[in-house]
Amino acid sequence: MTEELSGGDLHRLRQLNALTVMRTLRGGSALTLTELAQRTGLSRASTEDVVRDLLERGWVAEAELKVGTVGRPARRYRFRADAGRVLGVDIGGHKVLALLSDLDGEVLHSERVGVDPSMGRMERLAAVDRAIAGALAGAGVSTADVWATGVATTGLVDGTGRVMLSEALPEWTGVDVAGHVSRRVSGPVLVENDSKLAALAESWRGVARYAKDVVFLLAGLRTGAGLIIDGKLHRGFGNAAGEIGALPQVGWIRAQEHLKAWTPGPGVTNIFQAARDGDRKAVAAIRRYVKDIAVGASALVLTLDPELVVVGGGFSRSADLILGTLRAELDRRCIRTPEVRASALADEGVALGALRLALDHVDAALNRPGELAAPSSFLA
Amino acid sequence: MTEELSGGDLHRLRQLNALTVMRTLRGGSALTLTELAQRTGLSRASTEDVVRDLLERGWVAEAELKVGTVGRPARRYRFRADAGRVLGVDIGGHKVLALLSDLDGEVLHSERVGVDPSMGRMERLAAVDRAIAGALAGAGVSTADVWATGVATTGLVDGTGRVMLSEALPEWTGVDVAGHVSRRVSGPVLVENDSKLAALAESWRGVARYAKDVVFLLAGLRTGAGLIIDGKLHRGFGNAAGEIGALPQVGWIRAQEHLKAWTPGPGVTNIFQAARDGDRKAVAAIRRYVKDIAVGASALVLTLDPELVVVGGGFSRSADLILGTLRAELDRRCIRTPEVRASALADEGVALGALRLALDHVDAALNRPGELAAPSSFLA
DNA sequence: TTAATAATGATGGAATCCTGAATAATCATG
DNA sequence: CATGATTATTCAGGATTCCATCATTATTAA
Numbered sequence: 001m002t003e004e005l006s007g008g009d010l011h012r013l014r015q016l017n018a019l020t021v022m023r024t025l026r027g028g029s030a031l032t033l034t035e036l037a038q039r040t041g042l043s044r045a046s047t048e049d050v051v052r053d054l055l056e057r058g059w060v061a062e063a064e065l066k067v068g069t070v071g072r073p074a075r076r077y078r079f080r081a082d083a084g085r086v087l088g089v090d091i092g093g094h095k096v097l098a099l100l101s102d103l104d105g106e107v108l109h110s111e112r113v114g115v116d117p118s119m120g121r122m123e124r125l126a127a128v129d130r131a132i133a134g135a136l137a138g139a140g141v142s143t144a145d146v147w148a149t150g151v152a153t154t155g156l157v158d159g160t161g162r163v164m165l166s167e168a169l170p171e172w173t174g175v176d177v178a179g180h181v182s183r184r185v186s187g188p189v190l191v192e193n194d195s196k197l198a199a200l201a202e203s204w205r206g207v208a209r210y211a212k213d214v215v216f217l218l219a220g221l222r223t224g225a226g227l228i229i230d231g232k233l234h235r236g237f238g239n240a241a242g243e244i245g246a247l248p249q250v251g252w253i254r255a256q257e258h259l260k261a262w263t264p265g266p267g268v269t270n271i272f273q274a275a276r277d278g279d280r281k282a283v284a285a286i287r288r289y290v291k292d293i294a295v296g297a298s299a300l301v302l303t304l305d306p307e308l309v310v311v312g313g314g315f316s317r318s319a320d321l322i323l324g325t326l327r328a329e330l331d332r333r334c335i336r337t338p339e340v341r342a343s344a345l346a347d348e349g350v351a352l353g354a355l356r357l358a359l360d361h362v363d364a365a366l367n368r369p370g371e372l373a374a375p376s377s378f379l380a
Numbered sequence: 381m382t383e384e385l386s387g388g389d390l391h392r393l394r395q396l397n398a399l400t401v402m403r404t405l406r407g408g409s410a411l412t413l414t415e416l417a418q419r420t421g422l423s424r425a426s427t428e429d430v431v432r433d434l435l436e437r438g439w440v441a442e443a444e445l446k447v448g449t450v451g452r453p454a455r456r457y458r459f460r461a462d463a464g465r466v467l468g469v470d471i472g473g474h475k476v477l478a479l480l481s482d483l484d485g486e487v488l489h490s491e492r493v494g495v496d497p498s499m500g501r502m503e504r505l506a507a508v509d510r511a512i513a514g515a516l517a518g519a520g521v522s523t524a525d526v527w528a529t530g531v532a533t534t535g536l537v538d539g540t541g542r543v544m545l546s547e548a549l550p551e552w553t554g555v556d557v558a559g560h561v562s563r564r565v566s567g568p569v570l571v572e573n574d575s576k577l578a579a580l581a582e583s584w585r586g587v588a589r590y591a592k593d594v595v596f597l598l599a600g601l602r603t604g605a606g607l608i609i610d611g612k613l614h615r616g617f618g619n620a621a622g623e624i625g626a627l628p629q630v631g632w633i634r635a636q637e638h639l640k641a642w643t644p645g646p647g648v649t650n651i652f653q654a655a656r657d658g659d660r661k662a663v664a665a666i667r668r669y670v671k672d673i674a675v676g677a678s679a680l681v682l683t684l685d686p687e688l689v690v691v692g693g694g695f696s697r698s699a700d701l702i703l704g705t706l707r708a709e710l711d712r713r714c715i716r717t718p719e720v721r722a723s724a725l726a727d728e729g730v731a732l733g734a735l736r737l738a739l740d741h742v743d744a745a746l747n748r749p750g751e752l753a754a755p756s757s758f759l760a
Numbered sequence: 761t762t763a764a765t766a767a768t769g770a771t772g773g774a775a776t777c778c779t780g781a782a783t784a785a786t787c788a789t790g
Numbered sequence: 791c792a793t794g795a796t797t798a799t800t801c802a803g804g805a806t807t808c809c810a811t812c813a814t815t816a817t818t819a820a
Contacts, residue, residue: 008421009777010806013393017808034767041388043809048768071766072816156715213617227683229609236685237593238716244682246715299679302624303607305616335536335626336618389808390775397777414798423778428799451797452785 014050017042021050022059022366025079027104030063032074051077058083081106084147085139086362087185088355089132090194090348091153091177093117093168093221096127097351098135103147105204105359109138110348117221121171125180132184146185150357152194152350153177154222156240161191168222190357192235194218195242197353198343199226200233202310204356206349207341213306215338217297219322220314223252225300244296255292258285272318287325294329301334312343394430397422401430402439402746405459407484410443412454431457438463461486464527465519466742467565468735469512470574470728471533471557473497473548473601476507477731478515483527485584485739489518490728501551505560512564526565530737532574532730533557534602536620541571548602570737572615574598575622577733578723579606580613582690584736586729587721593686595718597677599702600694603632605680624676635672638665652698663701670702674709681714692723 020040025031031039037047054060055077063076081104090097096113111134113127136143155166161178181189199216202208208216214228225242227234234241245252262271262285274282301309311319311326319342331337343349400420405411411419417427434440435457443456461484470477476493491514493507516523535546541558561569579596582588588596594608605622607614614621625632642651642665654662681689691699691706699722711717723729 008393008397009423010390010393010808011777013388013390013776014807017388032767044767045769045810046808049807068818069766070764070818072768072818074767229614230612232610234609234684237687237718238685240682240715241685242683243685243715244679247678247682247713298627299624300683302620302627303622303680303683304614305618305621305623307617333627335620335623338617390777391808393807394776412798424798425779425800426777429776447786449797450787450795452787452799454798 014053017046018050018054019366021047021054022079025060025077027079030076030078032076034074036077079104084362085141085145086355086358087132087135087146087149088351088353088358089128089149089151089181090197090351090354091124091128091151092194092350093154095347096124096131097348098128098131099348099351099355100135100139100141100146101355101359103359103362105355107355108141109135110351111135111138117169119171121175124169124172125175128181129184132181143185146187148187148358148361149181149185149189150197150354150359150361151177151181151189151191152197152354152357153191154194154224156243157191157193158239161189188361190361192354192357193224193226193239194350194353195224196226196233196235197357198312198345198349199228199310199353200356201345201349201353202312202343203228203231203233205352206310206312206343206345208308208310211306211308213304214308214310215297215300215304215306216310216312217293218313219293219311219316221256222313223255223293223296224313225296227300227304229304242300244299247296247299251292252296255289258288258292261285272315272321275321283321286321290322290325291329294326294333297326298330298333301330301338305336306338309338309340310343311340312345312349314347316343317346394433397426398430398434399746401427401434402459405440405457407459410456410458412456414454416457459484464742465521465525466735466738467512467515467526467529468731468733468738469508469529469531469561470577470731470734471504471508471531472574472730473534475727476504476511477728478511479728479731479735480515480519480521480526481735481739483739483742485735487735488521489515490731491515491518497549499551501555504549504552505555508561509564512561523564524566526567528567528738528741529561529565529569530577530734530739530741531557531561531569531571532577532734532737533571534574534604536623537571537573538619541569568741570741572734572737573604573606573619574730574733575604576606576613576615577737578692578725578729579608579690579733580736581725581729581733582692582723583608583611583613585732586690586692586723586725588688588690591687593684594688594690595677595680595684595686596690596692597673598693599673599691599696601636602693603635603673603676604693605676607680607684609684622680624679627676627679631672632676635669638668638672641665652695652701655701666701667705670705671709674706674713677706678710678713681710681718685716686718689718689720690723691720692725692729694727696723697726 024036024039033044033047037044059080060077061080063078065073081102084103086101088099096115098111099107100109101107111131113131115124115127153163154168156164158164162176163172166172178189178191195218198218202216203214208214212231216226218224223245227242259271262282271282275286323340327340345352404419413424413427417424439460440457441460443458445453461482464483466481468479476495478491479487480489481487491511493511495504495507533543534548536544538544542556543552546552558569558571575598578598582596583594588594592611596606598604603625607622639651642662651662655666703720703722707720725732
């Protein structure tokens with residue numbers, strides 16, 4: 001949302017005012033003209049003018065009147081979140097999750113397809129197709145209604161939406177994810193690393209909503225990180241920001257070993273459950289795992305000095321067993337220990353981030369000076 | 381310079397246009413109205429109106445006519461960089477350097493006062509006073525003309541301009557730098573860590589001018605880092621960003637030991653000179669030093685994936701002996717190795733960064749909507 | 761039915777921008 | 791030294807947009 005403020009002629013001023021009206025309407029509920037005028041700082045008359053424009057162009061719609069108040073009932077206007085649809089897809093090792101939402105990011109349908117790390121790329125892509133088709137069908141939406149699609153995948157992603165390198169899924173390296181998905185939906189397809197998108201989701205709808213600088217740790221079968229800096233997702237020059245796990249000293253690769261080394265007792269398959277039940281060896285293994293993770297986390301924290309560290313990923317359900325040790329380790333290593341919290345987005349975080357990526361694309365078009373022509377301009 | 385674009389009434393539009401005119405004039409040479417109109421995108425008539433306003437309020441001045449062209453000679457207008465002065469001060473271990481510049485950042489006078497790491501805080505503050513007084517006197521400027529002052533110091537600086545912790549100068553911990561300097565100059569005093577300001581200087585006038593994401597390494601008797609992210613100085617939530625040296629594994633503290641362990645031969649006191657002259661032990665010591673530095677640098681680079689790493693500080697004069705090893709080490713450790721370059725700002729980098737800090741403050745006031753009242757408003 | 765309340769609609773004034781034509785200043789040339 | 795070419799400046803007219811104000815309209819409460 002940071003633009004160079006550049007002035008211009010009167011037409012541009014109207015555009016700017018139309019944008020502020022749109023932003024005020026966006027996400028919130030329907031507003032009357034008087035309310036809109038108050039919030040935007042414009043006069044009532046001008047607000048009316050702007051809204052008439054937006055109404056004609058299809059960006060806003062009239063909501064029902066609210067009855068039961070004294071005085072003449074006011075017309076109420078709302079953002080036409082139903083004018084288009086966006087799609088967010090998480091391609092993971094164990095599941096493919098597709099979320100279909102309206103332009104407010106309100107999820108209309110979610111479709112989950114189970115996959116397996118051992119699957120080949122064709123099988124996995126077929127699962128992606130099924131998830132997308134299911135999400136569209138479930139919401140009763142055709143591909144033409146989809147304005148933008150965000151896709152999350154493991155591994156490094158290049159500028160064209162191709163997977164440059166995936167350590168967790170070797171078969172996946174080199175797959176042209178954007179190309180494949182583009183053939184299934186209309187509109188632009190944006191592909192990004194899953195840890196980064198999970199971080200984005202936290203700063204959108206998660207526990208990091210009010211923080212400007214955030215380190216997000218994806219703790220699960222793989223370990224990864226995503227960075228929010230100054231409220232924005234930080235990608236890095238080569239899209240490789242946050243890949244601290246590659247540093248051998250950091251030991252994110254060997255961290256998992258501690259967990260794998262634990263042998264389940266009879267009837268218990270989950271190390272975290274075992275630890276809660278008092279299994280000493282499980283507790284110790286988890287502690288060693290967290291200590292390894294914490295080295296890399298310290299490097300991220302010392303580099304950025306964030307306000308908040310969020311732990312997400314599969315293991316965040318067992319935050320009670322992780323956060324204490326993590327806090328202690330960070331405290332030991334860092335100059336200023338940030339707040340440490342667990343994600344509350346369950347296993348939908350990554351897909352929500354993908355959704356947000358698609359929404360960002362729509363918003364950018366909304367804010368592009370000279371645009372705001374009409375919603376249908378997306379389909380051109 | 382990044383503001384939310386918010387629209388408003390016609391008066392606000394004029395303000396925005398006045399700002400774009402100011403930005404166009406800023407830093408560049410004098411321009412005619414026709415040139416200004418072309419660059420700002422405004423019509424000639426409106427540009428004239430805006431410039432008349434700015435002229436009346438004292439922000440711009442008429443420059444001399446340029447003769448020798450065909451046609452009626454055009455009036456030319458320039459930013460009144462001479463309307464005020466700013467001061468940048470670097471308080472280091474071995475010197476205090478004060479730069480006095482105009483509002484374009486053109487340095488008018490620089491004053492250097494030698495100090496010693498063993499000095500007490502009173503002695504050092506006295507040296508600061510002398511440097512400031514010398515810079516003012518040298519440029520023939522009174523304290524009242526100084527609109528803003530930036531100060532660089534070693535150690536962690538808190539929000540009020542007090543040194544929270546200085547490892548290099550233990551006596552310096554707790555000194556209220558902003559308070560002291562405020563009593564010597566008029567206008568606001570901004571204090572910041574020296575590594576951070578050196579980074580700022582590189583992205584302003586150094587080799588990092590065209591990079592958005594930069595890691596700056598201060599390599600000298602102390603080691604430090606400063607980060608430029610998305611074109612802006614990154615401070616962190618507690619102003620402790622870049623303090624990766626605190627991580628014991630990183631070894632920035634022991635790095636110096638390698639250099640100190642080298643014993644000078646007869647007639648040679650400088651390890652870098654010795655290395656150039658073929659002293660094997662000196663070469664090896666430097667290599668070990670750089671390898672230690674590189675561990676922390678790798679952590680910074682892996683975290684941020686910057687476009688560029690800049691090496692500054694006292695040792696950057698000997699970049700020929702450092703950069704090769706540093707590149708090789710980064711290459712070994714990082715996923716994508718950024719470009720590595722040496723600073724070209726000699727030992728004025730930190731002071732220039734302090735100057736930029738002061739100028740940023742002036743610019744912010746210039747860009748604050750509702751301001752742009754008159755230059756003299758700074759003195760109120 | 762009337763009073764109170766609050767939204768809508770219409771009018772006029774002011775600020776700002778743009779376009780285009782008339783005027784002014786300088787250089788080159790006969 | 792006058793004239794034309796060239797470019798700047800100045801001025802006038804028209805258009806857009808915003809704001810303030812007032813009359814009108816729709817609804818609830820008494």
